[in-house]
Amino acid sequence: xxxxHHLENSRSQRVxxxxxxxxxxxxxxxxxxxxxTMLAPPALRAIHPLGKSPVITEDGEVLAETxxxxxxLLERHGAGRLAPAAGTPxxxxxxxxxxxxxxxxxxxxxxxxxxxxxxxxAPALMRPFVNAIAKRAQLGFVDPQLQLHFDYWEGxxxxxxxxxxxxxxxxxxxxxxxxxxxxERGAARVGRPRLSAFLKRIHQRPAYRxxxxxxxxxxxxxx
Numbered sequence: 001x002x003x004x005h006h007l008e009n010s011r012s013q014r015v016x017x018x019x020x021x022x023x024x025x026x027x028x029x030x031x032x033x034x035x036x037t038m039l040a041p042p043a044l045r046a047i048h049p050l051g052k053s054p055v056i057t058e059d060g061e062v063l064a065e066t067x068x069x070x071x072x073l074l075e076r077h078g079a080g081r082l083a084p085a086a087g088t089p090x091x092x093x094x095x096x097x098x099x100x101x102x103x104x105x106x107x108x109x110x111x112x113x114x115x116x117x118x119x120x121x122a123p124a125l126m127r128p129f130v131n132a133i134a135k136r137a138q139l140g141f142v143d144p145q146l147q148l149h150f151d152y153w154e155g156x157x158x159x160x161x162x163x164x165x166x167x168x169x170x171x172x173x174x175x176x177x178x179x180x181x182x183x184e185r186g187a188a189r190v191g192r193p194r195l196s197a198f199l200k201r202i203h204q205r206p207a208y209r210x211x212x213x214x215x216x217x218x219x220x221x222x223x
Contacts, residue, residue, distance in 0.1 A: 003027040005047050005055040007040050008217040011066050011177050012054030016215045018173050020207035024077045067098050082170045094164040097171035105178035108145040150188045157194035180220035
């Protein structure tokens with residue numbers, strides 16, 4: 001049996017969604033974040049040394065990293081679904097977005113989260129100084145980078161309804177978390193109707209809704 005080690009409010013929600021789309025049976029083990037640090041619990045380190053989620057296990061093998069998990073599930077359980085035919089331009093586009101989602105899209109979003117939370121974590125006497133540095137970093141680097149990526153997504157969705165082309169694929173599942181986090185943290189929907197429409201489309205998919213029911217708390221599913 002395939003087992004998903006799932007952390008609430010995390011990127012692993014995409015793995016549940018993919019499995020629901022593929023109608024693959026799986027066991028779900030849920031983990032709650034530490035209410036103070038919002039980090040994953042130590043119990044996850046018993047599954048993988050980094051203590052991160054998502055992690056899946058199947059037939060004694062442990063797999064981490066969302067993109068690698070998605071590729072594995074498509075190869076082993078996809079039966080040609082949610083992926084264009086290998087060797088085609090559409091398949092190469094899908095593979096690009098699978099890697100882009102974590103390799104390029106998430107770093108500036110993570111920086112936005114880090115710099116946004118720094119002032120509250122600083123000692124009271126240092127808070128004005130830390131706040132000034134954080135604001136300068138966001139305005140001078142992070143925010144322009146985010147706008148660059150958001151505009152890129154909007155432009156790509158102008159070419160086709162889905163990221164890899166005319167059909168819904170695993171690329172859209174991978175891009176869901178950056179897009180949702182961007183809407184939550186970076187006002188990505190403002191002036192970007194195609195990105196807004198993309199988010200509405202994915203949130204209406206029955207498999208997406210089933211994944212939410214199984215996965216528990218997930219703060220990014222609002223339209």
